[in-house]
Structures are given as structure tokens and as C-alpha cells.
Amino acid sequence: MSVNEKSSKSATTVNLGIEIAGVRFANPIFVASGTFGYGSEAARFCDISGIGAIVTKSVSWNPRPGNFPRRIVETPSGMLNSIGLANVGVDAFVTEKLPYLAEFDTKIIANIAASSVGEYCSVLEKIEANATGNLVGYEINVSCPNVKDGGLSFGTNVGMVEEVVRALRPLTKKLLAIKLTPNVTSVAPFAQACEDCGADAISLINTVVGMSVDIRTKRPRLSTVTGGLSGPAIRPIAIAKVYEARKATKLPIIGIGGIATASDAMEFFIVGASAVQIGTMNFVHPDASIRVRDELTQLLTSQGCSSMKDVIGTLEVSGEMRSLGW
Amino acid sequence: MLAPLVAKRTLTHDLFVLRLAAPTIASSVQPGQFVNILPRTGAIDPLLRRPFSVYQTGEGWIEVIIQIHGKGTEELSKALVGDSLDVIGPLGSPWKYNSGSFSTAILLVGGVGVASMPSLTQACESSNIPFETYYGARNERLFADEYLKRVHYATDDGSKGYRGSVIDLLRSDLRSVAYAHPKLFVCGPTPMMRAATTLAAEFDIPCEVSLETEMACGVGICQGCPVQTTAAELEKTGKKFHLVCTHGPSFEREQIVF
Numbered sequence: 262m263s264v265n266e267k268s269s270k271s272a273t274t275v276n277l278g279i280e281i282a283g284v285r286f287a288n289p290i291f292v293a294s295g296t297f298g299y300g301s302e303a304a305r306f307c308d309i310s311g312i313g314a315i316v317t318k319s320v321s322w323n324p325r326p327g328n329f330p331r332r333i334v335e336t337p338s339g340m341l342n343s344i345g346l347a348n349v350g351v352d353a354f355v356t357e358k359l360p361y362l363a364e365f366d367t368k369i370i371a372n373i374a375a376s377s378v379g380e381y382c383s384v385l386e387k388i389e390a391n392a393t394g395n396l397v398g399y400e401i402n403v404s405c406p407n408v409k410d411g412g413l414s415f416g417t418n419v420g421m422v423e424e425v426v427r428a429l430r431p432l433t434k435k436l437l438a439i440k441l442t443p444n445v446t447s448v449a450p451f452a453q454a455c456e457d458c459g460a461d462a463i464s465l466i467n468t469v470v471g472m473s474v475d476i477r478t479k480r481p482r483l484s485t486v487t488g489g490l491s492g493p494a495i496r497p498i499a500i501a502k503v504y505e506a507r508k509a510t511k512l513p514i515i516g517i518g519g520i521a522t523a524s525d526a527m528e529f530f531i532v533g534a535s536a537v538q539i540g541t542m543n544f545v546h547p548d549a550s551i552r553v554r555d556e557l558t559q560l561l562t563s564q565g566c567s568s569m570k571d572v573i574g575t576l577e578v579s580g581e582m583r584s585l586g587w
Numbered sequence: 588m589l590a591p592l593v594a595k596r597t598l599t600h601d602l603f604v605l606r607l608a609a610p611t612i613a614s615s616v617q618p619g620q621f622v623n624i625l626p627r628t629g630a631i632d633p634l635l636r637r638p639f640s641v642y643q644t645g646e647g648w649i650e651v652i653i654q655i656h657g658k659g660t661e662e663l664s665k666a667l668v669g670d671s672l673d674v675i676g677p678l679g680s681p682w683k684y685n686s687g688s689f690s691t692a693i694l695l696v697g698g699v700g701v702a703s704m705p706s707l708t709q710a711c712e713s714s715n716i717p718f719e720t721y722y723g724a725r726n727e728r729l730f731a732d733e734y735l736k737r738v739h740y741a742t743d744d745g746s747k748g749y750r751g752s753v754i755d756l757l758r759s760d761l762r763s764v765a766y767a768h769p770k771l772f773v774c775g776p777t778p779m780m781r782a783a784t785t786l787a788a789e790f791d792i793p794c795e796v797s798l799e800t801e802m803a804c805g806v807g808i809c810q811g812c813p814v815q816t817t818a819a820e821l822e823k824t825g826k827k828f829h830l831v832c833t834h835g836p837s838f839e840r841e842q843i844v845f
Contacts, residue, residue: 298808302833306675306806326827333803333811335659338632340803347810347828493631521631544804545625545635547675 275561276568277554279313279535281513282436282461284397286368286536288313289569290526290554293517293538294372294400294440295319295344299358300365306547310366311554316464316538317358319374319402322384324350334473334482339492339519340541341471343485346374351384355391363393370436374402378428385432398436400515401425404444404467416442416467419454426458438462438515441506443495444470448502449509456510464515464538465506466499492541493519500528507533507574521549523556533574588612589628589671593648598731602654602699605666610647612676618684618706619797619837622651622676623805626662633659635803638832640702640774641677643734652702652731678805679836682707682772682795684716689770689793692718695757695783696735697775703797703836705734707772712736719766723753723779754782761790770794772837777845784840794840800831807833815844 277288291314299317300309309315327347334341349358354371362369371388375381385399403425404416415421426439439455441448443466455463468489473482481487499518506514516529517538526537542549566572594606612622623636637659639651655661666672684692684707692711694704704720711718720738724730727747732738740748741756749756761769773783774797787794802812813828814835820842821827829835829843 295810296808302804302807327810327813329815330813330828331801332813333801333809335633335635335801335803338634340634342803342809342811344810347813492634541634541803544809547804547806547808 274567275558277313277558277561279569279573281515281535282398284368284436286313288554288557289530289536290550290557291316291370291515291536291538292543292550293540294402296540296543299349299354300362303543303547308548308551312367312550313536313554314368314370314397315362315365316370316372316400317354317362318348319346319372320348320351320354320384320388321346321374321376322351322380322387324348324353329484331482331484332488334488336471336473336490336492337494339490339494340544341473341483341488341490342468343483343488345485348374351387355388359388359391359393359396363395365395367395368397369393369395370398370400370438371396372400372402372440378424381425382428382432385429389433389435392435396435398438398461399429399433400438400440400464401429402440402467404440404442416451417445419450422451423454423458426455426460430459436461438464440464440467440517441502442467443498443502443518448506452506452510452512456512460512462513462515462535463506463510464517466495466502466518469495469498491519493521493525495519496525496528500532503529503534504532504576520553523553523560526553526557527560527572530569530572531574531576533576535569535573588674590649590674591671592666592668595666595668598652598733599729601729602652602731603664604642604650604652605663605672606648606650607672607674608647609649609674609676612641612674613644613647613649616641616644616649616677616706617681618710619682619703620677620679621703621805621836622649622674623678623802624651624663625673626659628671628673630662633662635659636673636675636805637663638678638799638802638805640797640836641706642702643705652699654699675805679832680834682710682797682837683839684710684772685714690717690768691766691770692716693757693766693769693771694718694720694735695753695771695773695775695779696720696722697724697753697779698729700774700776700779700797700799701731701735703774708734708736717767721753721757721760723756723775752782754779754786758786758789761786761792768792773797781845784845787840795837796840796843797837798831798835802832805832814838816842817844
């Protein structure tokens with residue numbers, strides 16, 4: 262069969278649908294927590310129902326005002342942030358945000374942040390008790406680098422991650438994904454711990470700790486001195502972490518980190534991610550996820566693929582290496 | 588949306604104007620709102636859009652003022668007529684000039700802050716709101732006053748108008764001129780806006796300032812452009828921070844801490 266024949270056949274049959282832990286998603290392009298608000302902010306610019314899943318902004322038990330400015334700094338092909346988990350708190354989340362999102366034909370994954378195991382449990386139970394029809398699961402943020410209490414301290418300690426997963430698992434039958442940090446020497450033990458303790462999936466990566474200095478004032482540019490680096494600049498780090506985790510666990514992996522195009526997303530799929538989340542690019546193009554989804558359809562078609570199964574986990578590390586794209 | 592650059596002109600030695608064909612934005616933008624422009628379509632460095640006040644609008648077009656501050660504005664300075672720029676907007680909340688709590692609008696301007704004033708000038712005219720414009724600069728070559736009216740100038744070197752700061756000029760006039768129930772609308776460098784809020788407190792008059800800050804998204808998602816609220820505002824709204832992109836860019840002086 263020629264390439265043209267493949268393309269013409271696939272053009273009508275390409276299927277972006279995927280399944281993670283029994284949950285069926287129309288496509289594998291999600292939006293990352295903290296980069297799409299609670300949906301309403303971007304609704305003017307984006308066809309929300311076309312997104313594979315919306316991972317909502319981290320919600321904690323109490324509302325959090327976030328850190329003092331300056332909270333963001335642009336860096337080469339990326340940005341540093343120190344937002345500090347600013348969020349409306351779980352009460353407003355279940356009374357205002359979830360009902361709004363329930364109006365859209367897309368899956369919702371609630372991201373939860375906390376400063377103690379008990380708080381993680383309380384927030385999840387509260388959401389579980391008020392869940393809307395399209396809420397399919399939870400993503401547990403054990404890896405935010407920008408909060409003093411909790412945050413990264415959970416995500417860099419395997420024992421703490423185990424404790425969090427063990428405590429949450431009995432509280433829900435919905436999808437339970439753990440969002441891991443790249444700010445560890447090896448992510449494999451964390452991925453393995455998530456699997457051992459009953460998680461359904463892992464999301465990685467969260468932001469990479471970074472810093473920027475104003476050379477005129479000799480002061481840090483962020484109010485918190487260091488922050489989380491995101492954007493295309495971190496994509497190679499994310500790919501490597503997904504690659505490492507893929508070898509350590511059979512859990513589905515949701516890849517995150519600097520995805521701007523379908524080609525970027527394909528790297529994650531090939532390495533073994535079942536889905537990806539668009540993060541910082543939502544700030545640049547509020548409809549970035551839809552753009553990537555549409556590009557992905559074209560890309561799969563051009564490669565003669567008919568479904569995501571044709572690309573997920575297809576990495577070949579042996580044989581002849583070819584240099585492309587220079 | 589992609590907006591073709593239809594004209595480009597120099598305003599002062601460090602300011603230039605881009606006129607973009609953007610009919611949807613032109614037909615809906617209100618005084619004080621802004622647009623977010625991608626420095627280079629398809630590029631990831633610089634990565635983020637840059638916010639610009641809508642300087643002037645016309646039949647199917649908008650204008651923005653560019654001052655080169657860094658990589659993004661430098662890229663935009665290279666745009667040529669015929670190029671298309673990726674623009675989203677209008678964004679932000681408009682100036683609150685229709686509140687009815689004042690009788691005379693005093694437009695206080697400095698530097699690139701002039702960008703948000705022509706639309707307010709026109710709004711005052713069409714709403715029959717009496718207004719005066721106070722405009723300060725280091726010297727007369729820095730004035731970009733093509734769309735301003737009823738202007739009182741102040742220059743540091745005395746090359747045009749009052750010699751000294753525009754704040755001092757306004758303070759003097761507030762003492763000697765009987766402006767009926769004035770309200771200050773301020774946009775300029777942060778020290779000038781801070782001084783303006785002090786002046787407004789001194790005379791116990793309302794004052795609204797339009798802020799400029801870094802923002803990643805411009806639509807309220809990233810939470811990257813907070814400004815601290817005053818104790819009174821915190822008590823009233825329960826919010827420790829407001830976002831410049833959606834609550835602002837303009838705020839009443841009682842709302843925020845400089």
C-alpha cells in the first residue's frame with residue numbers, strides 16, 4: 262500500500278479515543294491543572310467540549326490567596342511561576358465550578374492539593390459527595406514547588422506518596438491519578454509506589470524548580486526566589502521522566518511538559534504516555550488543546566495510523582539512529 | 588485571531604504605533620481595555636503574549652503603542668506592514684467613567700500611559716463629561732499628544748508648559764481652579780501613579796489608576812498578575828489580591844496597595 266493510499270484510508274477512520282482505568286476519553290489531549298482555570302475563563306476562546314479532559318486548577322480545603330507578586334517571569338521558551346496554589350477552596354469548587362463544568366460534554370478530573378494527608382482526604386470526600394456526571398476522577402498534586410506547607414515535600418518522599426495514595430484509594434472508585442514531580446533524582450520509585458498503593462495512573466511532570474535573577478537590581482525576579490519552570494523548555498526533561506516511569510510501572514501515564522504541537526504530544530505517546538496535558542501553551546493560545554487535537558488527527562492520518570494504539574508505547578531504542586530535523 | 592498590520596508610524600523617539608486590521612475588536616473594545624499580542628506567530632521564544640492598551644480605534648482597525656522594553660516588544664518592532672499579528676481581545680475591564688460619582692474627569696498621563704487616554708477622551712466627549720488632561724514628561728520631545736485634548740503640559744526641563752512634575756502642576760491647579768467634583772484617571776509610570784493616589788487622598792477626590800504588569804494569559808487563568816488589595820477591599824470582597832488582567836487594568840485607589 263502506498264503512503265497516499267494509507268492516508269486516504271486513515272483520513273476517514275482515525276480514532277483519537279483512549280481509555281485510562283476504565284474511563285473512556287474522546288481524545289488524549291487534556292488541559293493541565295492551573296493552566297485552564299475552572300473552564301469559564303477560556304470559554305470565550307475555546308471549544309471546551311472538544312477537550313479530552315479538563316484537569317481543574319488545584320483545589321484545597323480552604324481558599325488560598327496565593328503568593329505575593331511577582332509571580333511569573335518569562336524565560337527562554339518557558340516561564341517561571343510562583344502562583345502559590347491560589348484557588349477558591351473546595352466549598353466554592355463544588356457549588357460553583359463543578360456545576361458550570363457539568364454543562365460541557367467533556368470529562369472533568371479534579372486536581373487536589375493539600376498540606377496534610379487528612380486534608381487530601383477531606384477535599385476528595387467533599388468533591389466525591391458533590392460529584393457531577395462528568396467528573397471522572399482525581400489528580401493528586403503531591404508536587405507543587407511553590408507552597409511552603411505540603412507541596413513538594415510530599416512528592417519528594419516516597420513514603421509520603423505511599424501514605425497519600427493508601428489514604429485516598431478507599432475513598433473513591435473513580436480514576437485516581439498522582440501527579441509527580443521531576444525534582445527528584447529518579448522518578449521510578451515514586452511511580453512504582455503509586456502502582457503498589459493502588460493508584461490508577463500517574464501524571465508527570467509537574468514544573469521544574471528554577472530561578473531567575475534581575476542583573477540590574479541583583480534580586481530574584483520571583484517574590485519567592487525560586488519557582489516552577491514550565492513551557493517548551495522543559496519538554497526534554499518531561500520526556501525523559503515519562504521514559505523512566507514507563508519502564509518502572511504498568512500504570513497508564515499522562516504526559517505533561519511543554520507540549521505546543523501534535524509532534525510534541527507524539528513524543529510522549531511514543532515513549533508510552535496514554536494521554537497528554539497541554540499546560541503553559543494555554544496561556545498563549547486558550548484553544549491550544551483543540552489546535553493540538555486537530556493537528557494530531559492530521560499527523561496520525563499522515564503516518565497511516567488509525568488509532569492511538571498505533572503510536573502509544575512504540576518507542577524503539579535499538580537499531581540505527583537517524584538524525585532528523587536539522 | 589490574525590490581524591494584518593496595515594500601518595506603522597513613529598510617535599516619539601521611543602514610541603511607535605501599530606495599526607492592525609481587527610474589525611471584531613474595533614467594534615467591541617471599550618475605553619481602557621487592552622489586547623494581548625503574540626510577538627512572533629509560531630515561535631516559542633519569546634513565548635508569551637504582550638498586553639497593550641488599545642490606543643485608538645477606527646473603521647475596522649485598532650492601534651497600539653509599542654515601546655521597546657525587551658525581547659517581545661523588540662520582535663513586535665520588527666513587524667512590517669502586510670505582516671499578520673496574532674491578537675486576542677478586547678480584554679480587561681474598561682475605565683469606570685460612567686459611575687456618575689464625579690463631575691469633571693482629570694486625565695493624568697505620563698510616558699506610555701498615554702496609550703489608554705484617547706479612548707477615554709472620546710468617551711468623555713461623547714458622554715458630555717467635562718475633562719482636563721494633565722500630561723508630564725522629561726522634555727517636550729517625549730509628548731505623544733496627537734489624540735489628546737485640553738492638555739496641560741509639564742516638563743522636567745521646562746521645555747513645554749509647567750517646569751516640574753505634572754503632579755505638582757495638578758496640585759497647584761486643584762488649589763486654584765474650581766474643578767467641579769473632579770475624579771483622577773491616571774496611567775503612567777508607577778511612581779507617578781503612586782504620587783497621584785497620594786494627591787487624591789490629600790484632596791479627598793476619587794482616583795482610578797490603570798496598571799501595567801507582566802501577565803501570562805491576560806484572561807484570568809494563570810493568576811500571574813495579582814495586585815494586593817487594601818484592608819477595606821479585603822474586608823469587602825474577601826480577596827487578598829485582584830488580578831490586573833480581569834479585575835483591572837484600572838482600579839479605584841481605595842481598592843489596591845501600591
